[in-house]
Amino acid sequence: MVTASPVRIDRGRIEELTEREQKTLDARTPKSGEMYEWARKTLSGGVASSYQVRDPWPIYLEKGHGSKVWDVDGTEMVDFHNGFGSMVQGHAHPAIVEAVQRQVARGTHFAAPVEDAIVISEELVRRFGLPQWRYVNSGSEATMDAIRIARAFTGRDTIVKIFGSYHGHHDYVMVSISVPYENIGDPDNYASLPYGAGIPKAASDLTIAVPFNDAGAMERRIERLFDEGRPPACVIMEPAMMNLGVVLPEPGYLEAVREITKRHGVVLIFDEVKTGLCVAPGGATEKFGVLPDMVTMAKALGGGLPSGAIGGSEEVMEVVNNGSVYQVGTYNGNPLTMAAARASLEKVLTPEAYQHLDMLNDRLMAGCDAVLEKYNLPGYTVGISSKGCVTFSPTKITDYASFQASHDGELTDLAWLYMMNRGVFMTPGREEEWTLSVAHSVQDADTYVAAFEELAHDLVA
Numbered sequence: 001m002v003t004a005s006p007v008r009i010d011r012g013r014i015e016e017l018t019e020r021e022q023k024t025l026d027a028r029t030p031k032s033g034e035m036y037e038w039a040r041k042t043l044s045g046g047v048a049s050s051y052q053v054r055d056p057w058p059i060y061l062e063k064g065h066g067s068k069v070w071d072v073d074g075t076e077m078v079d080f081h082n083g084f085g086s087m088v089q090g091h092a093h094p095a096i097v098e099a100v101q102r103q104v105a106r107g108t109h110f111a112a113p114v115e116d117a118i119v120i121s122e123e124l125v126r127r128f129g130l131p132q133w134r135y136v137n138s139g140s141e142a143t144m145d146a147i148r149i150a151r152a153f154t155g156r157d158t159i160v161k162i163f164g165s166y167h168g169h170h171d172y173v174m175v176s177i178s179v180p181y182e183n184i185g186d187p188d189n190y191a192s193l194p195y196g197a198g199i200p201k202a203a204s205d206l207t208i209a210v211p212f213n214d215a216g217a218m219e220r221r222i223e224r225l226f227d228e229g230r231p232p233a234c235v236i237m238e239p240a241m242m243n244l245g246v247v248l249p250e251p252g253y254l255e256a257v258r259e260i261t262k263r264h265g266v267v268l269i270f271d272e273v274k275t276g277l278c279v280a281p282g283g284a285t286e287k288f289g290v291l292p293d294m295v296t297m298a299k300a301l302g303g304g305l306p307s308g309a310i311g312g313s314e315e316v317m318e319v320v321n322n323g324s325v326y327q328v329g330t331y332n333g334n335p336l337t338m339a340a341a342r343a344s345l346e347k348v349l350t351p352e353a354y355q356h357l358d359m360l361n362d363r364l365m366a367g368c369d370a371v372l373e374k375y376n377l378p379g380y381t382v383g384i385s386s387k388g389c390v391t392f393s394p395t396k397i398t399d400y401a402s403f404q405a406s407h408d409g410e411l412t413d414l415a416w417l418y419m420m421n422r423g424v425f426m427t428p429g430r431e432e433e434w435t436l437s438v439a440h441s442v443q444d445a446d447t448y449v450a451a452f453e454e455l456a457h458d459l460v461a
């Protein structure tokens with residue numbers, strides 16, 4: 001729901017509240033500040049991944065249990081970050097703790113196949129409807145290997161992705177995302193711009209971006225690539241974009257993409273690293289009812305252990321089966337990860353778990369919508385099962401261009417500070433959504449809505 005004739009929010013008020021909330025957060029996280037000073041001496045930027053960087057310091061965590069996490073200053077928070085949505089099971093779920101403890105005492109790594117790997121692939125076949133699977137250790141590995149498989153299957157080098165979508169940190173996909181918007185060109189001819197330094201132009205030139213929710217633009221670009229003698233091997237895309245808040249596919253879009261890719265012999269890869277197992281038992285593939293040729297997964301699969309998987313059709317995965325593609329990795333199918341994943345699939349992510357997530361998300365969305373309406377704020381809520389967000393934009397965001405044009409980044413930053421100061425732990429980026437776990441309660445959802453209402457009240461006060 002987009003608010004009709006919203007109030008104009010005074011920019012000075014946002015600045016004033018941001019300054020106040022920033023001071024409050026700094027004052028309540030002194031141990032994180034000290035830890036940062038210690039960490040930065042030997043840990044680049046004081047963190048293990050650049051996505052954890054935050055000014056003036058990151059919030060260091062100590063432990064997690066169920067829906068809660070505790071920072072090093074001892075503050076308890078309801079976790080809506082959930083490790084970028086990896087912890088849909090909640091922290092330290094007893095079934096996963098038990099499975100990991102049992103396995104750790106029986107050996108943590110063999111680099112030889114184990115029974116749990118078979119049980120999991122059978123379950124993934126059942127959930128996602130793709131018949132052949134392999135394991136990896138992260139989302140980046142999943143998308144990297146899936147693209148290689150698609151290239152081998154088609155004998156083509158070029159790939160197509162959605163402009164602004166994130167698919168991991170390898171060279172093939174660190175392209176046309178978070179780049180200076182003025183440089184990107186028109187939607188029928190988006191530039192292939194590397195995301196950060198160190199990505200060879202030869203690699204980024206092979207990746208072509210098209211806008212989300214525009215099947216016509218995708219087809220025109222694919223046809224041009226054929227005309228230019230560089231037909232694409234695959235389209236890799238999230239069925240619902242999860243890095244601009246949440247952007248859902250418009251009705252008919254995914255069906256059209258499926259039809260276009262099939263007609264042109266282009267492998268369709270649904271990157272379900274965020275959505276897989278989190279928005280339905282069979283991910284977005286099940287939720288939207290469109291079957292791709294391949295699915296990539298990671299995050300929630302391992303119940304908090306580094307994991308990932310690639311599923312594919314018989315035809316596409318034949319290049320792995322016949323040995324022409326080396327889909328390899330020392331830690332693929334690691335016994336500890338497999339034990340956690342099996343416990344998660346069999347004992348945690350049950351049909352009732354998805355009902356619970358849907359119920360909570362509906363409650364969160366309804367609560368935030370009511371706040372937006374009450375205070376007449378420019379924004380709307382959008383969500384899907386365990387994920388959702390308030391998008392601060394007076395108009396609906398359907399792709400990266402509309403996000404860039406109307407998303408209110410300063411207000412989003414302020415919302416983050418409000419949450420963090422009111423017992424709600426959130427991801428530090430402007431583009432992230434809330435994520436839920438099976439351990440979250442109605443009370444947890446209400447804590448979020450109450451913090452959001454304080455923000456709304458103070459903004460218009």
Ligand SMILES: Cc1ncc(COP(=O)(O)O)c(C=O)c1O
Nearest residue numbers: 138139140166167168273274298
């Ligand atoms: C859709 C998507 N694909 C791939 C990745 C990369 O996963 P990882 O960070 O595990 O390498 C991410 C990470 O956020 C993602 O959101």
